[in-house]
Amino acid sequence: MKGDTELIERILRLKKQRNAVILAHNYQLGEVQDIADFVGDSLELSQNAAKTDAEVFVFCGVHFMAETASILCPEKIVLLPDMHAGCPMADMVTTETLKKRKGELPDTTVVCYINSSAEVKAESDICCTSANAVKVIESLDREQILFLPDQYLGHYVSTKTDRRMTLWPGFCPTHMRIQPEHITQLRQEYPQAKVVVHPECRPEVIALADEVLGTGGMCRYATREGISQMIVGTEVGIIHRLRKENPGKEFIPASEQAICPRMKLITLDKVLWSLEEMTPEVKVPEQIRLKAKVAVDNMLVV
Ligand code: 13P
Ligand code: SF4
Numbered sequence: 001m002k003g004d005t006e007l008i009e010r011i012l013r014l015k016k017q018r019n020a021v022i023l024a025h026n027y028q029l030g031e032v033q034d035i036a037d038f039v040g041d042s043l044e045l046s047q048n049a050a051k052t053d054a055e056v057f058v059f060c061g062v063h064f065m066a067e068t069a070s071i072l073c074p075e076k077i078v079l080l081p082d083m084h085a086g087c088p089m090a091d092m093v094t095t096e097t098l099k100k101r102k103g104e105l106p107d108t109t110v111v112c113y114i115n116s117s118a119e120v121k122a123e124s125d126i127c128c129t130s131a132n133a134v135k136v137i138e139s140l141d142r143e144q145i146l147f148l149p150d151q152y153l154g155h156y157v158s159t160k161t162d163r164r165m166t167l168w169p170g171f172c173p174t175h176m177r178i179q180p181e182h183i184t185q186l187r188q189e190y191p192q193a194k195v196v197v198h199p200e201c202r203p204e205v206i207a208l209a210d211e212v213l214g215t216g217g218m219c220r221y222a223t224r225e226g227i228s229q230m231i232v233g234t235e236v237g238i239i240h241r242l243r244k245e246n247p248g249k250e251f252i253p254a255s256e257q258a259i260c261p262r263m264k265l266i267t268l269d270k271v272l273w274s275l276e277e278m279t280p281e282v283k284v285p286e287q288i289r290l291k292a293k294v295a296v297d298n299m300l301v302v
Pocket of ligand 1: 026040041042043115129130131172200213214215216
């Protein structure tokens with residue numbers, strides 16, 4: 001415990017010296033969330049950080065999130081305390097495979113989920129997040145849409161709109177661990193609880209939910225009056241924030257196995273090391289950044 005206290009003090013001291021902010025995604029380890037200046041979903045973090053006068057962002061999340069910060073704030077130094085913290089779903093599409101598919105589907109609007117590399121964003125027309133995907137798709141009037149990389153988010157959106165969508169066969173291995181049986185069993189145990197799931201879950205899980213929300217939406221939903229018990233169908237790290245912000249309410253993970261191993265690579269030791277060494281830095285090359293920013297900006301005006 002003493003070790004942790006000392007470690008935290010060193011991080012906070014160095015953070016001040018470096019004029020840095022610490023950004024933590026909702027899936028981060030509890031101790032990392034607790035030292036962060038902002039805890040949020042994949043887009044909120046970069047947007048909040050952009051409003052500060054910090055020169056350095058220590059991004060406690062996965063690689064595509066740090067890239068999003070670099071796309072939106074090129075003048076900042078963006079540190080990712082462990083370069084191995086990538087998103088396996090984002091890695092399911094590359095520029096090569098995307099260019100090939102675009103060749104097969106001429107005249108198609110490419111919509112990419114924010115869980116994608118900067119290079120893939122640069123090859124896409126518009127971005128979306130779990131929070132605004134339906135709105136983004138509905139804003140398009142072109143006939144044919146290629147949605148990538150998450151087939152399950154894409155499928156969920158397609159049930160909410162009448163747009164024709166071709167879905168990339170990507171998926172999140174962590175959300176795949178949540179099975180419909182988990183929900184049915186927990187509903188029996190907690191008949192009063194609301195079931196809230198992330199749109200990356202399989203359709204059979206989504207069909208059993210009361211609400212389908214991104215992580216930012218889940219955190220807001222949990223604060224509502226009248227919500228006292230919630231079955232949470234997403235990565236288990238979010239339970240820390242939900243409990244901290246809503247004392248007296250009960251949060252039950254849909255599956256204890258829904259752990260994203262890459263998110264858990266970021267630890268307090270690595271945050272300190274990253275601030276000491278000012279590395280590893282995520283910097284999107286300007287040529288790619290400018291093209292990727294068009295896709296992100298197109299989303300932000302929807
Ligand atoms: P959110 O944008 O809802 O935070 O989701 C990010 C993510 O990686 C979900 O697995
Ligand atoms: Fe990627 Fe899934 Fe981890 Fe989110 S939970 S970062 S989608 S692997």
